[in-house]
Amino acid sequence: MSFTDTPLSRIKLLNPTYPNKATGVINGQNSGLLNWNDIAYPQMYDLYQTLLSNFWKAQEINMQDDIKQWDYLTETEKDVFLRINTQLASLDSLQTPTMTQVMDYVTDSSFKAIFAVISQQEAVHNESYSYILSSLVPLAEQNKRFDQAKEDPVVQKRNQLILDHYEAFREEPTPQKLYELAINSINLEGIYFYAGFAFFYHLARQQKMLKTSTMISYIQRDEMQHAYFISQFIRILLTENPELNTDENIQYAYDTIDRAVQLEKEWANYILEDIEGIDLEEFHHYVEYLANKRFRQIGLDNYYPERDNPMAWIHVFSDEMMNETKSDFFEQKSRTYTKVSSSNGFDEL
Amino acid sequence: MKACIIYSSVTGNTYQLAQEVYDTLSASIEDLDYVHVDEIDYDQLLNYDFIAIGTYTWGSGDLPMEMEPLFDWFEEQSPKHLRTAVFGTGDSFYPNFCGAVDLFRDMLYVKTTLTVTLKVELMPQSHDIKKVPTFCDRLMPEPVYS
Structure with a gap:
């Protein structure tokens, strides 16, 4: 059996004879002890810090404004709002246990720690959707909406792509299946959320449901870090294991992300059809632009035509916009200089 | 004419851009250094x-930690005569x-x-690559015609 198809073994908690600094992300030697000052990929400590500095919880956001506004949404807006909410919740529900499961097979303890934080954040996201729902509709309606998400054929079809690969890794945790899981994790975190994000940011553009979109913005900020981490994980996995770095696997990435792009477009056509102000063709271009970014993040070439962001308003709120007082965890470079621009006699390209 | 490109990269994106700048500048500058920020x-x-x-x-929107010493050096030295240019990669989301x-700008x-x-x-x-020659042009001092 080739290396790529040989199941990884679950890692013993402590291997005292092995070094603290892992010799590989998978199939490596690692004692299981984590000293962040002695890790194979020091940039992972920065990433870990950034993830922690993003910490937030749903209860910090007061839903009163949204509760008042809810009654003024159209029936269509309310329906789409609830459908997207439960659909996103179901994606996050998948991600929490999957990230925890991957931890059992990754040798490098710094990566385990990051997977643990990601898993925790997905649990927070999951809770935030429940928090939004509980503010707006009674439990019977919430349950109905979750059942609707489970039964919806378009939702099922798009989740199936992810589920199949996540299940395959559960059944047989080989390096190949871990790679496929990681690509599908990019699909989930880096592609599948965006039709939903578009809807909430679109409401925010009209000054509607701003508390909800504040939470969505926090979620997007987390998801971007997750997709970034997974893309780094993929690059390290392929570099350390040249047996995985094959033409077939590169093609797999193109094919699978393209499949997710098609499914996301289909979902957008279905869920955003009646929402005024979101041009579906423009959104299709947006999804392609998004997928190009994902390809470049994993070190591949653009797959779709090169274009500028057609929907620049799908964007994490800045601290100024959120009037956030919580300062960054890191010591920040103080902005003591006046902002200058090309009108000051240099060029900005 | 003596020039230097100083860069830092974590994913390879900025490194790739730095390579493009290096390739373009090296065509017209003989005395060109190309260093990672940790090796200044x-x-x-x-x-x-x-x-x-x-x-x-x-x-x-923060400065990478390894860039801080360079940032501080410019602040302390105030080399007003020195021509500078700054390039970088980021994520518009x-x-x-x-x-x-x-911040550097x-x-x-x-x-x-x-x-x-x-x-x-x-x-x-x-x-983006198409902009690199313009970038290098602007950085270089105006030719002095005698």
């Missing part, structure tokens, strides 16, 4: 006629796209002779 010889920096700085951006380029404008900035989304694409 600070005693030599004032000997350059111009310096191009390449930086990625961390978090929601974050607030303050290429925020580290902006605002400071270098005060402390040096800032000539040009260039921002690229993630890995440079063909339309």
Whole structure:
């Protein structure tokens, strides 16, 4: 059996004879002890810090404004709002246990720690959707909406792509299946959320449901870090294991992300059809632009035509916009200089 | 004419852009140094006629930690005669796209002779690469005709 198809073994908690600094992300030697000052990929400590500095919880956001506004949404807006909410919740529900499961097979303890934080954040996201729902509709309606998400054929079809690969890794945790899981994790975190994000940011553009979109913005900020981490994980996995770095696997990435792009477009056509102000063709271009970014993040070439962001308003709120007082965890470079621009006699390209 | 490109990269995006800048500048500058920010010889920096700085951006628009000493050096030295340029890669989904380029820009404008900035989304694409010759042109001193 080739290396790529040989199941990884679950890692013993402590291997005292092995070094603290892992010799590989998978199939490596690692004692299981984590000293962040002695890790194979020091940039992972920065990433870990950034993830922690993003910490937030749903209860910090007061839903009163949204509760008042809810009654003024159209029936269509309310329906789409609830459908997207439960659909996103179901994606996050998948991600929490999957990230925890991957931890059992990754040798490098710094990566385990990051997977643990990601898993925790997905649990927070999951809770935030429940928090939004509980503010707006009674439990019977919430349950109905979750059942609707489970039964919806378009939702099922798009989740199936992810589920199949996540299940395959559960059944047989080989390096190949871990790679496929990681690509599908990019699909989930880096592609599948965006039709939903578009809807909430679109409401925010009209000054509607701003508390909800504040939470969505926090979620997007987390998801971007997750997709970034997974893309780094993929690059390290392929570099350390040249047996995985094959033409077939590169093609797999193109094919699978393209499949997710098609499914996301289909979902957008279905869920955003009646929402005024979101041009579906423009959104299709947006999804392609998004997928190009994902390809470049994993070190591949653009797959779709090169274009500028057609929907620049799908964007994490800045601290100024959120009037956030919580300062960054890191010591920040103080902005003591006046902002200058090309009108000051240099060029900005 | 003595020039230097100083860069830092974590994903390889800024490194790739730095390579493009290097390839373009090396065609017209013989005395060109190309160093990672951790390998700077600070005693030599004032000997350059111009310096191009390449930086990625961390978090929601922060300077990467390894760039801080270089940033501080410019602040302390105030080499107003020195021509500078700054380029970088970032992700436009974050607030303050290429925020580290902006931080350098605002400071270098005060402390040096800032000539040009260039921002690229993630890995440079063909339309970004096309901007590199212009970037290098602006950085180089005006030719003096006698």
